[in-house]
Amino acid sequence: MPSLNQVASVKTVTLILRSMPGVAHTTGDANHKEIHYSLEYVQKTNARAKDEILGVLVHEAVHCFQHNANDKCNGGLIEGMADYVRLRSGFDPPHWKQRGGDHWDAGYETTGYFLSWMEKEYGEGTVRRLNESLNGVDYEDKVFEDVTGITIKELWKAYCAYLAEIWEIVDVPLIPEALATSRLPSFWAWLGWQKNQPSKLV
Numbered sequence: 227m228p229s230l231n232q233v234a235s236v237k238t239v240t241l242i243l244r245s246m247p248g249v250a251h252t253t254g255d256a257n258h259k260e261i262h263y264s265l266e267y268v269q270k271t272n273a274r275a276k277d278e279i280l281g282v283l284v285h286e287a288v289h290c291f292q293h294n295a296n297d298k299c300n301g302g303l304i305e306g307m308a309d310y311v312r313l314r315s316g317f318d319p320p321h322w323k324q325r326g327g328d329h330w331d332a333g334y335e336t337t338g339y340f341l342s343w344m345e346k347e348y349g350e351g352t353v354r355r356l357n358e359s360l361n362g363v364d365y366e367d368k369v370f371e372d373v374t375g376i377t378i379k380e381l382w383k384a385y386c387a388y389l390a391e392i393w394e395i396v397d398v399p400l401i402p403e404a405l406a407t408s409r410l411p412s413f414w415a416w417l418g419w420q421k422n423q424p425s426k427l428v
Contacts, residue, residue, distance in 0.1 A: 239290050241283070243268070250282050252289040259290040274319070281317030285309060293357055295365035302329070303365075306337020310345075310353055313338050326386035330378060343385050348374045 235256045242262045250263045263282065271278040288308040293299075312318060313335070322335040330340055345352045352373060359369045370378040 236290060239287065250286050252286045254290075261286040261290070277317055278319060281312050281315075281319065284312045284315050284317055288312075293360035293362075295360040295363055299360055299365045300331050300367075302331030302333035302337050305333035306331070306341055307353065307357060309333075309335050309338030310341040313342055314345075324389055326389045330382040330385075340382070340385050343388060344374065344381065347384075 236259060237257050239259045239261065242260055243265055244262060245266060246262065246264045247266075248264055249267045250261060252259060252261050254260045261283065263279075263286075267282075268275060268279060285308040288311045289304070292304065292307055294304060313322075318335070322339075324339045325332070325336045327336075329336075331337060341353050341356075344356075356369065356373050359373060367378045370376070370381055374381065376384075
């Protein structure tokens with residue numbers, strides 16, 4: 227998992243609400259990050275605005291701190307990790323679905339649910355270790371085998387088999403209720419921080 231020293235260069239995270247297409251994105255340098263959030267999207271999600279705003283902010287905040295394999299990380303994994311933290315924080319929107327298929331790196335909630343399954347199967351901290359493994363190295367799929375002992379191909383095959391099994395039995399949520407109610411503190415826990423949060427939200 228990332229240590230305080232590994233991410234201490236991020237000093238500020240600035241939230242900018244503005245008119246723009248899309249939903250949100252994160253930009254900035256090693257010391258200062260900006261999260262740009264669409265006002266039109268906020269208005270569009272008025273029915274569940276609070277949870278959606280917090281969910282999007284959690285997703286984008288992960289991008290401020292996660293490792294990215296020298297900017298060469300698989301894009302689906304980058305987005306999947308952000309949605310994994312959103313999912314674990316309890317801000318998953320009602321339209322999200324667990325999906326199998328041919329591509330583990332489809333990104334977003336598809337990869338997020340897959341990472342959540344990995345966390346359940348291989349123990350607490352699996353995704354944090356995966357994130358740490360992306361620090362200062364070029365990306366290779368072998369990172370999954372280094373963390374779990376299983377290749378990504380076999381992991382995805384096992385996950386798809388798991389989905390087929392639960393869909394046949396009953397449609398059940400992947401995230402336990404205790405985790406779903408943990409909300410924002412779990413974002414900091416994912417980063418390895420319990421009380422000392424090194425950045426300020428401007």
